[in-house]
Amino acid sequence: xxxVLVSKAIGENLLSIYxxxxxxxxxxxxxxxxxxxxxxxxxxVVDARDEFFSSLKGVVDPEEKRMIIGxxxxxIFERKAKEMGxxxxxxxxxxxxxxxxxxxxxDTIKSHHNVGGLPEQMELxxxxxxxxxxxxxxxxxxxxxxxxxxxxxxFPGPAMxxxxxxxxxxxxxxxxxxxxxxxxxxxxxxxxxxxxxxxxQYFASVLQVKSVGVRGDIRAYGYTVVIRAVQxxxxxxxxxxxxxxxxxxxxxxxxxxxxxxxxxxxxxITNKPPxxxxxx
Amino acid sequence: xxxxxxxxRIFVVDNGGQWTHREWRVLKYLGMETEIIPNSxxxxxxxxxxxxxxxxxxxxxxxxxxxxxxxxxxEKAVFPILGICAGHQFMAxxxxxxxxxxxxxxxxxxxxVVDEEDELFVDLPVSFQAWLSHNDEVSELPQDxxxxxxxxxxxxxxxxxxxxxxxxxQFHPEVEHTEHGYEIFKxxxxxxxxxx
Numbered sequence: 001x002x003x004v005l006v007s008k009a010i011g012e013n014l015l016s017i018y019x020x021x022x023x024x025x026x027x028x029x030x031x032x033x034x035x036x037x038x039x040x041x042x043x044x045v046v047d048a049r050d051e052f053f054s055s056l057k058g059v060v061d062p063e064e065k066r067m068i069i070g071x072x073x074x075x076i077f078e079r080k081a082k083e084m085g086x087x088x089x090x091x092x093x094x095x096x097x098x099x100x101x102x103x104x105x106x107d108t109i110k111s112h113h114n115v116g117g118l119p120e121q122m123e124l125x126x127x128x129x130x131x132x133x134x135x136x137x138x139x140x141x142x143x144x145x146x147x148x149x150x151x152x153x154x155f156p157g158p159a160m161x162x163x164x165x166x167x168x169x170x171x172x173x174x175x176x177x178x179x180x181x182x183x184x185x186x187x188x189x190x191x192x193x194x195x196x197x198x199x200x201q202y203f204a205s206v207l208q209v210k211s212v213g214v215r216g217d218i219r220a221y222g223y224t225v226v227i228r229a230v231q232x233x234x235x236x237x238x239x240x241x242x243x244x245x246x247x248x249x250x251x252x253x254x255x256x257x258x259x260x261x262x263x264x265x266x267x268x269i270t271n272k273p274p275x276x277x278x279x280x
Numbered sequence: 281x282x283x284x285x286x287x288x289r290i291f292v293v294d295n296g297g298q299w300t301h302r303e304w305r306v307l308k309y310l311g312m313e314t315e316i317i318p319n320s321x322x323x324x325x326x327x328x329x330x331x332x333x334x335x336x337x338x339x340x341x342x343x344x345x346x347x348x349x350x351x352x353x354x355e356k357a358v359f360p361i362l363g364i365c366a367g368h369q370f371m372a373x374x375x376x377x378x379x380x381x382x383x384x385x386x387x388x389x390x391x392x393v394v395d396e397e398d399e400l401f402v403d404l405p406v407s408f409q410a411w412l413s414h415n416d417e418v419s420e421l422p423q424d425x426x427x428x429x430x431x432x433x434x435x436x437x438x439x440x441x442x443x444x445x446x447x448x449x450q451f452h453p454e455v456e457h458t459e460h461g462y463e464i465f466k467x468x469x470x471x472x473x474x475x476x
Contacts, residue, residue, distance in 0.1 A: 095301050105296025105319075105346060107337035134305070233456040236302060237411055239389070273413040274387035 001142050001150050002092035005129050007041040015084060016041045019076055021069070022049030023159035023173055026181040035149050048076055049170075056161060056168040062280035063111055065168065069158045070117020078123055089124035095134050096235045100276075109276065113157040134234035153201050154235065162280035166208040175259060179204035179225045182254045187229060190247045199241040202229035204255070205279045206262075213263030222263035225255050230277050238272040287313040288473055289328045295319055295336030295347060295366050298413070302454040303332050303364065306465050319348030323356050330472035331357065335365025335452065339416055341379050350374070360445035360471045365414055368448030372439070375422035382417040384433040392437045392451055396428045400438065400447055402467050408459040410437075410451035417450060445471055 003016045018032050036043040055068050077089055091114050101116030102108030111117050130138055135154055142150030160176040161168045183204040191198035205226050213220035227248065229241035252265040268275070290312045292303045300316060307314040317326075319333075331353055338346035347370050353361060354374050363371040369379035392410040394401045410431075418436040421427060428438035431451075438449045447468065453461035 099298055099301055105294065105336055105338065106298070106300075107296070109298065132301075234302075236299060237455045237457040239457060271388040273411075 001138055001147060002090050002129055003041050003043075004039055004145060004147055005141075006090045006127070007039075012042055014042060014090070015080070015086070016043040017077065017080055018043060018045045019073060020045060020047050020049055021052045021072075021159060021161075022170065023052065023161050023168070024177075025155065025159075025184075026177050039147065039149070044080075046076055046080070048072070051076075053168065053170055053173075058167060060166050062162060065161050065280070066111045066113050066117045066158055069161060070111070070113035071119045073113060073117075073157075074119055074122060074124075081124055087125060088127050089122075090127045090129070092130055093126075093128040094130050094138060095132060098131065099236075110278075110280070134236070136233050153199075156278055162278050163203060163205040165205060165279055172206065175223075175261060176204070176206045178259055179206060179255055179262070182258065183227055183229075183251055186247055186251045186254065187243070190244065196244055196247060197231075197241070199229040199243075200232040200235075200238070201277055202241065204228070207266075207279075209264075211264045215260075215263065220263045222261050224264045224266060225259070225262050226266050226268050226279070227251055228268045228277070228279070230272065232272075232277070235277065236272075238277050240269050240271055243267070287311070288330070288469060288476070289313045290330040290332065290469065290472060291326065291328050292316045292332045292334055293319050293321070293348075293350065293353065293367070295334045295350070295370075296338060297335035297365065299452055299454050300334040300336070302452075303334055306454050306462060307332070307469075310462070310465060310469060312469065319350055321349065323349065323352045326353070328359060329476050330360045330362070330468070332468075333361060333363040333367025333370065335367060335414075338366055340366050340369045340373060341381075341416060344370075344373075354446065357444075357446075360468065360475060361447070362468050363446075363448040364452060364454070365412075365450060366416075368439070368450055369414075369416055369418055371446060371448045372418040372420070372422055372425070372436075375425065375441075377418060377422035377425065378420035379416050380419045381415060382434065385415045385417075386412040386431065386433055387414075388412070389457070390431045390433075390451065392429050392431050394429045394438075396426060398428050398438075398440060399471055400428065400440065400449075400464060400467050402470075404460050404463060410453070410458045410461075411455050412451045414450060418448070445475060 007014045097112040098115045100109040101112050139150050160173045163176045164172045180203045187202045190196045207224040209224045230238035232238035294300045393407045425439045427436045440447045453464040
């Protein structure tokens with residue numbers, strides 16, 4: 001959205017960069033070029049998967065993850081900026097990003113990578129045209145401009161890194177990605193068939209809680225997947241979505257059958273506040 | 281057609297709340313001229329028809345200094361003031377009441393029951409769903425204040441001064457999940473307009 005607005009203003013002088021962090025959703029890498037082609041903006045894809053995984057090695061604290069990811073994005077943008085002589089960095093920062101990142105009187109709820117996760121010293125000056133808007137307002141502007149991509153569900157910048165409650169590795173990212181894909185598919189199907197309202201945001205997170213199971217007459221000791229879906233307008237308050245039991249059942253069966261490290265699935269029934277939408 | 285009616289100016293005093301910017305958004309959507317101002321802004325610089333004192337991270341009983349010049353606004357204001365959450369608690373303390381850690385703090389969904397018919401709750405049902413997020417609460421009303429609403433776990437969900445246009449609410453009318461939030465703001469704006 002910010003890319004389209006700025007592209008309209010300065011055309012070819014804008015280079016949009018899609019950073020492949022290795023933490024994106026299933027199939028996202030393939031979709032992204034199509035989306036960017038359709039948006040008619042000048043873009044480049046940077047493969048930074050190895051860089052992200054190596055900088056996140058051994059890190060389990062959610063705030064530390066967010067700081068590392070924020071700094072890594074800037075490092076990549078500054079590298080590109082040097083190549084092309086760019087002075088400004090356009091970010092799609094929206095109101096909840098800076099509100100929840102805190103500062104001065106405001107408490108830090110979580111450091112959004114594009115605000116609280118920025119390094120102290122930056123060479124690029126920031127341009128953030130959406131700073132005072134919430135998601136619903138961004139979508140209103142996007143509809144005016146005919147940008148379909150804004151209808152996609154919200155997705156956090158740190159991506160799967162904060163849906164893995166523990167260390168981020170290529171393997172744990174893959175697990176979270178697959179679990180998210182199953183939740184998305186089943187909920188989208190149920191919504192299409194009119195069995196439930198499509199939630200505002202819906203995904204899975206992988207918990208490090210291990211529990212005992214039995215698989216094929218053999219003891220299992222595996223991880224837990226949590227199903228999270230919420231209704232919201234602006235992301236500042238949210239109520240958990242009431243997912244029909246047959247949909248939960250289908251998700252549970254698929255997750256435990258298709259992902260052999262998972263032998264338990266739970267359903268998050270917490271509102272925001274006191275929870276936040278994502279687990280980290 | 282009349283174009284020259286001056287817009288009503290209602291500013292939001294930022295006490296560091298998660299929903300301060302939501303208050304600004306609601307006022308903006310209701311057609312007000314509005315700005316978010318730091319709570320260190322001198323009273324003399326305020327050219328407004330009303331003020332909203334936002335909620336915030338400060339525990340008002342413990343961090344009084346973090347509430348900046350809220351006291352000065354409450355002392356000198358000739359216009360209406362609506363205190364929300366920490367703003368409401370600070371108002372109670374400032375006028376001699378008490379705000380203390382809540383026996384059972386409320387986070388998220390709560391049912392608020394209106395006890396007193398009042399300009400703030402005009403045309404509202406007696407009971408509605410509101411969203412909250414507070415650790416402290418008003419435990420004792422100051423002199424000249426009356427309680428307007430309660431919830432199961434909080435006696436003073438709303439209060440008002442009996443002689444001046446000062447109002448406080450513990451719940452958050454500015455968030456989307458609170459029912460009738462816009463109406464409560466509209467009712468407050470009506471008071472501001474009438475007093476201009």
